Amino acid sequence: xxxxxxxxxxxxxxLLEVLSRxxxxxxxxxxxxxxxxxxxxxxxxxTELLDSLRTRVRVLGVREPSAVRELLREELVALxxxxxxxxxxLDPVLVEDGPRVPxxxxxxxxxxxxxxTTVGKLARVLVAEGKSVVLGAADTFRAAAADQLTTWGxxxxxxxxxxxxxxxxxxxVAFDAVARGRDDKADVVLVDTAGxxxxxxxxxxxxxxxxxxxxxxxxxxxxxxxxxATTGQNGLTQARVFAEVAGVTGIALTKLDGxxxxxxxxxxQRELGVPVKLVGLxxxxxxxxxxxxxxxxxxxxx
Ligand code: GDP
Numbered sequence: 001x002x003x004x005x006x007x008x009x010x011x012x013x014x015l016l017e018v019l020s021r022x023x024x025x026x027x028x029x030x031x032x033x034x035x036x037x038x039x040x041x042x043x044x045x046x047t048e049l050l051d052s053l054r055t056r057v058r059v060l061g062v063r064e065p066s067a068v069r070e071l072l073r074e075e076l077v078a079l080x081x082x083x084x085x086x087x088x089x090l091d092p093v094l095v096e097d098g099p100r101v102p103x104x105x106x107x108x109x110x111x112x113x114x115x116x117t118t119v120g121k122l123a124r125v126l127v128a129e130g131k132s133v134v135l136g137a138a139d140t141f142r143a144a145a146a147d148q149l150t151t152w153g154x155x156x157x158x159x160x161x162x163x164x165x166x167x168x169x170x171x172x173v174a175f176d177a178v179a180r181g182r183d184d185k186a187d188v189v190l191v192d193t194a195g196x197x198x199x200x201x202x203x204x205x206x207x208x209x210x211x212x213x214x215x216x217x218x219x220x221x222x223x224x225x226x227x228x229a230t231t232g233q234n235g236l237t238q239a240r241v242f243a244e245v246a247g248v249t250g251i252a253l254t255k256l257d258g259x260x261x262x263x264x265x266x267x268x269q270r271e272l273g274v275p276v277k278l279v280g281l282x283x284x285x286x287x288x289x290x291x292x293x294x295x296x297x298x299x300x301x302x
Contacts, residue, residue, distance in 0.1 A: 015301060019069045029054065032072075039300060040232045041079070041263035045270065049075050073297055079266055081293025084275035088250065089221045090126070090188050101218040102134070102181035102189045106174075108207060108246050109226035110195040110238050114254035114280055116145055118226050119192045120152025121288035122278070127156055131187040136177025137162035138170040138210060141194035149192055155285065159184075170194060171209040178217045191220075197241060204245045211246070224277070226252045227268065230259040236267050243272045254280030257287070262300065265291075 014035045018028050029050065036046040053068075053075050062068055090103040105122075107115045116139065123133045135153045137146035137160055146162040153160035161177035174191045181189035193210060196203060211220060225248040227235040242248055251269075253276050256262050265276050276291040289295075 015072070016069070019072065020065045022065070023063065024057075024068070036263070038261075039263035040261045040267070042267040042270075045079055045266045049079055069301075073301060076297040076300065077293045080263075080269075080296055082269055082275075084269065086250075086275045086277045086291055088224075088277060090131075091221075092187050093218055093221075099182060100185060102178070102186045103222075104178055104181075104189050104191065104214055104218045104220040105222040105224060106191045106193060106207075106210065106214075106220045106246070107224050107226060107252075108193050108195060108242055108248070110197050110228075111139075111142060113195070113226045113228040113231075113238075114252075115139070115195065115226045116148050116152065116192055117283065118224075118252050118254060118278070118280060118288065119149060119190050120156065121280070121285055123152065123158055123190055124156045124285050125288060126188055126190075127158060132184070133158045134177055134181040134184060134186045134189045135160040136174050136189060136191040138174040138177070139192050139194040140166075140168045140170050140173060141196065145192065145194070170206055171213040174210045175213045175216070178214045182217050189218075195242075197238060200241060200245070203241075207246045222249050223247055224250050224252050225274075226254055227264070229253050229256045229262045229264060232261045232264055235264050236271065239268050239272055243274065248272065248274050250275060250277035252276075252278040252280060252288075253291070256299070257281045262296065265296070 018031050021028055033046055033050055053072055056071050057068055092103055093101045107119050109115050123135060126133050135149055135158060137149045139145035140163060150160040161180050163173050177191055178189050223246050225239060225242045227239060251274055253265055256279050269275060279289050279291050281287040281289060
């Protein structure tokens with residue numbers, strides 16, 4: 001909570017300022033609307049929220065700025081906290097008469113959004129929960145990605161399966177990682193992938209092949225889309241493509257520590273019907289948290 005608040009959200013400051021005025025004029029309401037739009041909450045959700053807030057303020061006869069603020073807080077929590085299953089489904093699969101196979105989690109998203117970092121942090125969380133984890137460096141496109149993942153693996157104390165051949169087939173690395181997870185009786189295999197959005201057909205082929213090939217051992221139970229909160233509306237465009245290409249089951253919203261634009265969470269959840277499950281709050285190993293609507297809103301409101 002403190003870390004989110006530390007983003008020093010200018011939105012929070014502005015909202016507080018508007019809401020500290022004695023009675024809200026039309027101009028004040030317009031300002032509120034502008035502030036919510038700046039936070040990337042989106043036009044539709046912003047209108048709905050303000051309609052509902054104005055009605056409640058009127059019906060309840062609320063005047064105190066602090067009471068209006070509390071109502072706004074409630075409305076925001078309801079908006080971002082839409083009733084969705086936010087748990088990660090990572091139970092190992094028990095095949096009758098067969099070997100126990102690990103749960104597979106694919107991490108997808110545009111390069112630079114924080115995929116590799118998120119895989120590293122998530123491995124740390126899972127290890128702390130007592131799970132055995134294997135990492136797969138299937139981002140074979142970016143030369144440094146496998147090194148970066150291997151460094152995370154070493155830091156967390158888990159094995160990283162990679163290829164030393166430049167431009168190796170990502171699906172083959174992903175398969176090797178999942179097979180290693182099975183052979184080692186690991187609980188979870190986390191597979192990092194490359195995300196070249198400029199070539200949708202290529203991306204579709206690549207992710208499709210990774211899913212097909214890993215499914216020979218264990219079908220992914222989670223496909224986590226990593227979105228950079230600072231990119232705002234771009235994030236929504238990316239989300240649409242990946243949802244279409246990869247069957248996303250959850251979102252990790254990164255870099256919330258550096259932005260007041262986290263409102264994109266509302267639009268992404270609505271449009272894709274996929275919940276934000278994790279938030280990234282910094283570059284360090286502990287900077288990953290489950291999404292919590294109340295904490296999130298308190299972060300926005302400062
Ligand atoms: P990838 O290309 O998608 O694998 O992205 P990386 O994991 O390499 O991350 C790109 C940059 O974003 C790196 O400098 C990370 O340290 C940084 N990063 C990742 N997640 C976060 C976050 O939650 N907060 C901040 N401030 N930086 C992050």
